[in-house]
Amino acid sequence: MAKARRNKRGPFEYAHKLSMQTVFVLATIFLYAPIVVLIIFSFNDSRRGGNVIWRGFTTDYYVKAANNASLIEAFVNSLAIAVISTIFAVILGAITAIVLWRFRFPLKPGYEGLVALPIVIPEICMGVAIAVFFSSMGLYVSPGTLWPFNLTNIIIAHITFSFPFAAMVIRTRLNNFNREMEEAAKDLGASEFQVFRDILLPHMKPGLIAGGLLAFTLSLDDFVITFFTSGPDTVTFPVKVYSMVRFSVTPEINAASTVLILITLVLTAIAMRFQSFEEEHK
Amino acid sequence: MESFRKNLSVFLAFFTPSAGWLFLFFIAPLGIIFVYSFSETISLTEVELTWTFENYGRLLEPEIQTLFWRSIWLASISTAVCLVVGYPVALVIATAPAKWKPWLLLIVILPFWTNLLIRTYALLNILGTRGRVNEGLEWLWTKADGFLTLIGLGAYDLIGEEFEPIVFLGRWSGVIIGLVYVHLPFTILPIYAALERLDRSYLEASLDLGASQWRTFRSVLLPLTMAGVITAAIITFIPMLGSFLTPALLGRGQVDMIANVIERQFKGANDWPFGAAMSLFLLYVTFIILAIQAFAAMRKQKRSERRG
Numbered sequence: 001m002a003k004a005r006r007n008k009r010g011p012f013e014y015a016h017k018l019s020m021q022t023v024f025v026l027a028t029i030f031l032y033a034p035i036v037v038l039i040i041f042s043f044n045d046s047r048r049g050g051n052v053i054w055r056g057f058t059t060d061y062y063v064k065a066a067n068n069a070s071l072i073e074a075f076v077n078s079l080a081i082a083v084i085s086t087i088f089a090v091i092l093g094a095i096t097a098i099v100l101w102r103f104r105f106p107l108k109p110g111y112e113g114l115v116a117l118p119i120v121i122p123e124i125c126m127g128v129a130i131a132v133f134f135s136s137m138g139l140y141v142s143p144g145t146l147w148p149f150n151l152t153n154i155i156i157a158h159i160t161f162s163f164p165f166a167a168m169v170i171r172t173r174l175n176n177f178n179r180e181m182e183e184a185a186k187d188l189g190a191s192e193f194q195v196f197r198d199i200l201l202p203h204m205k206p207g208l209i210a211g212g213l214l215a216f217t218l219s220l221d222d223f224v225i226t227f228f229t230s231g232p233d234t235v236t237f238p239v240k241v242y243s244m245v246r247f248s249v250t251p252e253i254n255a256a257s258t259v260l261i262l263i264t265l266v267l268t269a270i271a272m273r274f275q276s277f278e279e280e281h282k
Numbered sequence: 283m284e285s286f287r288k289n290l291s292v293f294l295a296f297f298t299p300s301a302g303w304l305f306l307f308f309i310a311p312l313g314i315i316f317v318y319s320f321s322e323t324i325s326l327t328e329v330e331l332t333w334t335f336e337n338y339g340r341l342l343e344p345e346i347q348t349l350f351w352r353s354i355w356l357a358s359i360s361t362a363v364c365l366v367v368g369y370p371v372a373l374v375i376a377t378a379p380a381k382w383k384p385w386l387l388l389i390v391i392l393p394f395w396t397n398l399l400i401r402t403y404a405l406l407n408i409l410g411t412r413g414r415v416n417e418g419l420e421w422l423w424t425k426a427d428g429f430l431t432l433i434g435l436g437a438y439d440l441i442g443e444e445f446e447p448i449v450f451l452g453r454w455s456g457v458i459i460g461l462v463y464v465h466l467p468f469t470i471l472p473i474y475a476a477l478e479r480l481d482r483s484y485l486e487a488s489l490d491l492g493a494s495q496w497r498t499f500r501s502v503l504l505p506l507t508m509a510g511v512i513t514a515a516i517i518t519f520i521p522m523l524g525s526f527l528t529p530a531l532l533g534r535g536q537v538d539m540i541a542n543v544i545e546r547q548f549k550g551a552n553d554w555p556f557g558a559a560m561s562l563f564l565l566y567v568t569f570i571i572l573a574i575q576a577f578a579a580m581r582k583q584k585r586s587e588r589r590g
Contacts, residue, residue, distance in 0.1 A: 016377075023370040024386075031393045031466065034404035037414055041407070096300040103293050105286035111301070118308060122524030122568055124541040125561045126311075128548060132318060132558065133311035160307045163300070192292065223399050224526050224541075228548065238399040245403055245531065254407075257400040268395050272388075 035261065042254035061255040071256055074240035080148045081226075081236060082219040085158035089215035090208055092159065093166025097207075098200075100167070101174040118164045127228035130157045134229065150234050157229045158219045165218060166211030173207025213271045217264065312565075318558035329554060337559035346543075346560075353539040356454065356529075357522035360461035361469075364518050365511060367462070368469035375470075376477035387474070394467040402531050405460055409532065411447040420445045452534035460528035465521060469514045476510020509579075516575055520568055540564055 045058035065071055096115055100108075118126065134140070134153050148155075177200070185195050223238040230239055237260065244253055286293040319338070321331045340346065375386045393401065408414040423445040430441070450456035484506060488498040504511075526541035533539070540560065547557025 020370050020374050023367065024374040027367055027371045027466070028389055030463065031390070033414075034408050034463070035393065035396060035401065037408050038400070038404040092300045092303055095296045099293070099296045099300070102283065103286045103289075103297075104283050105293070105297075114304060114309075115300075118304075120520070120568065120572065122520070122541070122561075122564050124524050124526055124544055125315075125565045126308075128544060128557060128561045129311035129315045130307065131548065132554065133307070133314050136314055156307055160303070163303070167300075192289075217395055221397050227545075238397065241399055241403065242527075245406070253403065257397070257403065260400060261396055264395050264397065265392075268392065 038254050039258050039261070042251060042258045044251055044254075046251065061251040062259075065252045065255040065259075068252065070235070071237075071240060071252075074235045074237045075256070075260075077148075077151060077234065078220060078237040081151055081154050081158055082216050084148065084151075085155050085162060085219050086212050086216045088155075088159045089163040089166045089219075090170075090212045092163040093168075093211050093215070094170050094204065094208060096163065096167040097170035097174055101171055101177075115164050115167060118161050119168070123161075123222075123224040126161060127157075127225040130160065130225065131228035140231070150231075153229045153231075154226055154234060154236065157225050158222065161222070161225060162215040162218045166215045169211040169214055170204060170207040173204055173210075177203050210271065213267060217267065220260070220264070315558040315561060318555050319562050321555045321558075323553060323555055337556045338563075340556060341559065341563055349538060349540060349543055352537070353523055356457055356461065356537070356539060357519050357525075360458050360465070360522055361515055361519045363458065363462045364466055364469040365473075365515060368466060368514065369473055369511070372470050372473035372477055375474055390467055390470050398464060399527060401464060402460060402527050405463055406451070406531050409450040409456055409459065411449055411451075415450070416447040419448065451532055452536040454537055456532040457529050457537045457539075460532040461522050461525060464525075464528060465518045468521070469518045472514040472517065473507065473510045476507040476513075480506055509582075512575065512578075516571060520571060523567065524564055 041054075042061060043057050043059065044054055045056040045060065046054075100112060100115070105111075130153075139153065181199055182195050185199055190198070221238075223242065226236050227239055227242070230236060235243075237256070241253055241256070244250070286297075317331055318329065320333045320335070321329045322334055322336070324330050341350075371390065375383060375390070378386055410416070423441065426441055448455075450459060480503075484502055485498055488502045489495075493501070523539075524541050525539055526545060529537055529539040529542055530545075533542075535542075541564075544557050544560045544564070547553045547560065551557075
């Protein structure tokens with residue numbers, strides 16, 4: 001009997017099945033091949049776009065992208081929007097998470113649903129709504145407004161869609177907070193503010209960082225909502241690339257995209273390092 | 283948890299900013315497009331609220347109906363493909379040795395962190411008639427042709443006289459490939475989570491009782507992880523239905539989805555009220571799907587409570 005069992009495949013060993021492994025490998029190739037080709041062809045020495053034939057290695061297009069003033073401007077705009085909106089998103093996300101975690105109040109399930117709403121509604125609806133809102137309130141950003149204040153509309157839109165995500169992440173962290181620590185601190189004479197600053201905030205820190213990185217990536221990633229809220233003078237990197245791609249495919253875009261992919265990779269690596277560090281030091 | 287009355291000032295200090303923000307920059311904008319959807323365009327820049335239902339009536343026009351059904355079909359087919367591909371992938375990750383799991387998960391999630399526009403652009407790059415994909419297919423064709431000649435069937439042109447590149451861009455196939463490419467991680471993660479929660483002794487029992495691997499999959503594994511599959515389907519389908527970039531870049535204006543036509547109302551046609559009505563329609567469809575899921579989950583819970 002024991003011998004017969006050994007020849008049979010175990011109950012949960014699909015990972016060893018060749019057919020399953022093949023699907024996994026093919027899916028991985030499918031997910032990565034386009035990006036890898038994009039990165040390789042950012043070094044292709046071909047004047048025409050299209051990325052068809054390999055004509056030798058060059059870094060010309062990185063130089064070209066770096067000298068393309070409007071591309072750089074869009075890039076800087078994107079980074080500024082991401083940084084500013086992340087700061088606000090983390091603050092708003094943290095206080096939302098604290099309210100939902102700490103208090104009982106009337107209509108709480110309704111409020112929880114409302115906070116989750118920006119996560120589930122289609123991006124296009126939100127983009128359209130915020131754009132119409134700004135224009136019907138007369139909140140145009142007049143040309144010539146001082147940078148980065150000319151990005152205000154986009155930043156507001158980004159905070160609105162990213163802080164619920166941050167709140168979700170931070171709340172998960174708060175759920176395993178030991179409230180006895182808070183009580184102990186209060187018994188020892190700590191004020192409400194001291195408890196917040198010295199006990200709750202340090203506990204929340206990994207959540208704040210994870211939430212912040214999520215908000216940052218979401219902001220850098222967003223195209224649709226920015227596309228609707230940006231004026232003709234305020235272009236972000238995705239919006240700029242979109243307008244370039246519609247005319248032609250150039251190695252310059254490949255180069256700029258590669259840089260953005262690198263930034264995202266580095267950020268993800270930092271986030272992962274931080275998470276594993278936290279786990280080790282629990 | 284404490285009542286908000288006990289510490290009212292702290293509660294208000296924390297509650298007001300985020301609730302205020304949501305009200306001002308989320309509820310108010312949605313309210314405004316709600317009003318717009320009942321308005322009429324009277325001149326190039328002016329819109330008047332007349333409580334007309336005409337904008338909603340226009341959703342029934344055959345052209346818009348075709349658009350809706352096309353969007354629903356594209357999203358449905360792509361979701362189905364995602365599930366068929368995503369399930370085995372999730373299964374491999376869930377059953378891999380523990381030390382591999384985080385890495386395999388990372389492999390699947392990493393592209394998801396890359397900018398959506400860049401990913402779509404990367405796909406656009408290789409799907410052209412002279413792109414990498416067709417180059418690969420041509421290579422395969424040449425090999426197959428050579429093989430046929432070798433075995434003496436070369437004269438019959440079984441696979442065509444010449445290699446014909448497959449057109450993806452501007453076709454349904456291109457948009458479906460794009461939608462699957464962008465949303466696959468959304469599908470894999472919930473299925474993976476369901477597989478991780480699974481009590482594996484059920485599978486052992488099934489196999490011990492003589493069921494085949496396939497039978498065990500069909501009658502035990504799949505039903506037990508169905509909740510995860512449904513969640514995966516929903517969180518894949520909803521963003522797909524509202525997709526803008528994928529059809530815009532890979533459909534080349536020939537395979538429009540709802541969002542592309544909404545965009546045109548605002549950026550080109552300047553028919554904001556109709557665009558608002560369409561956006562709200564998309565929003566309602568999303569809510570209906572979520573409500574059905576919540577309702578089904580509730581009923582299931584009640585049933586299991588009654589049983590337990």
